[in-house]
Amino acid sequence: MRRIDPLIPAAIALVALVLGMPALKPLFAWMFPDQARPLYEQDSFLSLTLDHLSLVGISSAVSVVVGVAVAIFVTRPSGRAFRPLAETLTAAGQTFPPIAVLAIAVPLLGFGPLPALIALALYGLLPVTEATVAGIEQVPAGVREAARGIGMSPTGILARVELPLAAPVIVAGIRTSVIINIGTAAIASTVGVKTLGLPIIVGLSGFNTAYVLQGALVVGLLAAVVDLAFDRLGGFLGRWNRDRVAKTA
Amino acid sequence: MIRFEHVGKDYAGWTAIEDLSLTVEKGEFCVLIGPSGSGKTTTLKMINRLIEHDRGRILFEGAEIRSFAPEELRRRMGYAIQSIGLFPHWTVEENIGAVPKLLGWPRAKIRDRVTELLEMLTLDPERYRARYPRHLSGGEQQRIGVARALAANPSVLLMDEPFGALDPVTRDTLQAEMLRIQAASGTTVVLVTHDIDEAIRLASRIVILEGGRIAQSGSPREILAAPANDFVADFVGRSDRGLRLLAAERVGDRMRRGETAVGEPLTVDASLREALSLFVARNVDRLPVQDGSGALIGAIRLADLVRPPPSEAAP
Numbered sequence: 001m002r003r004i005d006p007l008i009p010a011a012i013a014l015v016a017l018v019l020g021m022p023a024l025k026p027l028f029a030w031m032f033p034d035q036a037r038p039l040y041e042q043d044s045f046l047s048l049t050l051d052h053l054s055l056v057g058i059s060s061a062v063s064v065v066v067g068v069a070v071a072i073f074v075t076r077p078s079g080r081a082f083r084p085l086a087e088t089l090t091a092a093g094q095t096f097p098p099i100a101v102l103a104i105a106v107p108l109l110g111f112g113p114l115p116a117l118i119a120l121a122l123y124g125l126l127p128v129t130e131a132t133v134a135g136i137e138q139v140p141a142g143v144r145e146a147a148r149g150i151g152m153s154p155t156g157i158l159a160r161v162e163l164p165l166a167a168p169v170i171v172a173g174i175r176t177s178v179i180i181n182i183g184t185a186a187i188a189s190t191v192g193v194k195t196l197g198l199p200i201i202v203g204l205s206g207f208n209t210a211y212v213l214q215g216a217l218v219v220g221l222l223a224a225v226v227d228l229a230f231d232r233l234g235g236f237l238g239r240w241n242r243d244r245v246a247k248t249a
Numbered sequence: 250m251i252r253f254e255h256v257g258k259d260y261a262g263w264t265a266i267e268d269l270s271l272t273v274e275k276g277e278f279c280v281l282i283g284p285s286g287s288g289k290t291t292t293l294k295m296i297n298r299l300i301e302h303d304r305g306r307i308l309f310e311g312a313e314i315r316s317f318a319p320e321e322l323r324r325r326m327g328y329a330i331q332s333i334g335l336f337p338h339w340t341v342e343e344n345i346g347a348v349p350k351l352l353g354w355p356r357a358k359i360r361d362r363v364t365e366l367l368e369m370l371t372l373d374p375e376r377y378r379a380r381y382p383r384h385l386s387g388g389e390q391q392r393i394g395v396a397r398a399l400a401a402n403p404s405v406l407l408m409d410e411p412f413g414a415l416d417p418v419t420r421d422t423l424q425a426e427m428l429r430i431q432a433a434s435g436t437t438v439v440l441v442t443h444d445i446d447e448a449i450r451l452a453s454r455i456v457i458l459e460g461g462r463i464a465q466s467g468s469p470r471e472i473l474a475a476p477a478n479d480f481v482a483d484f485v486g487r488s489d490r491g492l493r494l495l496a497a498e499r500v501g502d503r504m505r506r507g508e509t510a511v512g513e514p515l516t517v518d519a520s521l522r523e524a525l526s527l528f529v530a531r532n533v534d535r536l537p538v539q540d541g542s543g544a545l546i547g548a549i550r551l552a553d554l555v556r557p558p559p560s561e562a563a564p
């Protein structure tokens with residue numbers, strides 16, 4: 001018996017919820033009979049979701065590019081000396097809660113997406129750097145020696161041996177980073193960026209539990225779908241490491 | 250083919266290799282042997298510049314190795330190690346084809362070469378080609394490691410304890426395959442081991458290292474017959490020396506062509522040690538000898554093990 005991949009129903013549920021939220025208005029009206037406005041209608045959930053995703057996408061892309069680059073640099077012979085420094089800095093990036101980074105960034109950069117992007121990118125850096133360093137370091141010494149011994153160049157070893165072997169671990173780090181940022185991006189609505197956090201914040205300040213529930217449902221489901229998708233990607237990248245006997249020919 | 254001229258190597262001020270001079274001729278099977286820490290791996294890795302020497306010169310095909318880019322030098326020398334180091338994310342085919350791919354061979358040529366090598370190492374190409382290393386036994390992995398080293402027809406094959414981690418039966422099979430491949434291809438081999446029996450079986454020349462210096466260098470027979478000093482004598486085994494001398498010679502060198510004997514025949518390639526074992530086990534003093542194709546060509550007597558027969562005196 002084949003189990004159904006939970007990614008598919010989860011993705012369908014997400015799309016249905018994002019597009020069909022207005023259709024649930026009677027349900028929310030029944031659940032929250034005291035609310036005059038039981039459905040958040042200032043923005044469509046589709047546009048909020050897309051804004052949320054683009055904020056997370058851009059900040060995560062920055063985290064990944066910077067994080068992987070830093071990790072590659074500090075695992076080269078020439079960059080080894082910078083490793084403690086890089087580890088301290090990326091760890092510091094995660095020690096500050098994003099709300100604090102936002103609070104500092106807003107007076108400097110003003111309201112809007114830029115402080116949010118910076119806060120999220122900094123916050124997501126640590127898991128990516130840590131995972132990439134760990135992934136590269138777990139490449140067996142014998143494999144590295146053989147790669148050098150058969151005449152691969154340092155760049156060739158990085159691109160064709162170290163990174164592919166580290167890929168499942170790197171993807172696990174990116175997964176952590178992105179999932180954290182999907183949640184954290186909701187807070188960015190406090191500095192005037194439209195995200196799925198907006199209904200939550202509006203709901204919290206206006207005592208409208210229905211709005212909070214609607215925003216939280218979509219954020220939660222979005223995180224679950226993205227998490228499952230990363231799980232598939234990690235499995236695909238590490239397929240050579242599976243116990244199942246590979247198909248011949 | 251490879252020439253060391255007064256080569257030295259220091260690790261943090263401590264001398265690991267001292268004034269090492271050595272010439273490995275084309276087609277030689279040179280085995281470096283010595284106790285742990287004697288500098289075998291260091292000597293081997295200096296040849297393909299995985300370790301850079303500090304003093305003296307190392308020549309490859311007449312040119313100083315420093316005149317080659319390290320990658321170019323390594324692609325012209327096969328390299329196989331005890332830990333094998335197969336790329337776990339590549340299939341058997343991709344692993345074996347690694348160097349040809351670096352050298353830019355066309356796909357079809359790489360594929361044919363992989364098939365040829367797998368057959369040479371008695372692995373069914375269609376069964377093994379698409380497998381990942383973790384689905385191979387230790388002996389199969391080591392075979393693939395050897396195949397990868399041989400793939401681009403290197404003029405030199407460097408091997409560091411390639412059979413060290415294998416069980417005795419698999420090791421024996423792979424040693425036999427190695428001898429066959431080396432005889433067929435004429436590749437120059439430099440192999441590191443700490444197993445004197447492996448050295449005697451494989452080497453055309455044994456180089457015994459002690460504390461970063463050459464204690465003795467010569468054919469297995471020369472070293473066994475006349476150890477240069479107490480260290481070498483101990484190393485080649487005082488009480489087993491006679492048996493090892495027998496292991497260093499072939500039945501073909503001592504047999505009497507044309508003579509006949511009864512019983513199951515020995516092959517010409519068997520060692521005198523195997524012959525002795527058969528004499529004792531069968532309780533006979535005469536055995537027939539056959540060639541590789543199974544045709545009877547002569548016989549060998551028990552006494553021939555001690556002294557070459559009169560007609561075909563060995564050197």
Ligand SMILES: Nc1ncnc2c1ncn2[C@@H]1O[C@H](COP(=O)(O)OP(=O)(O)OP(=O)(O)O)[C@@H](O)[C@H]1O
Binds near residue numbers: 285
């Ligand atoms: N990178 C290094 N730094 C410092 N010392 C080293 C290094 N590599 C090897 N040595 C030392 O040099 C000596 C020779 O080492 P080498 O690896 O050549 O020995 P070996 O003969 O191959 O030994 P084994 O049989 O144990 O493999 C040893 O004493 C070793 O400790």
Ligand SMILES: [Mg+2]
Binds near residue numbers: 289290291
């Ligand atoms: Mg060694």
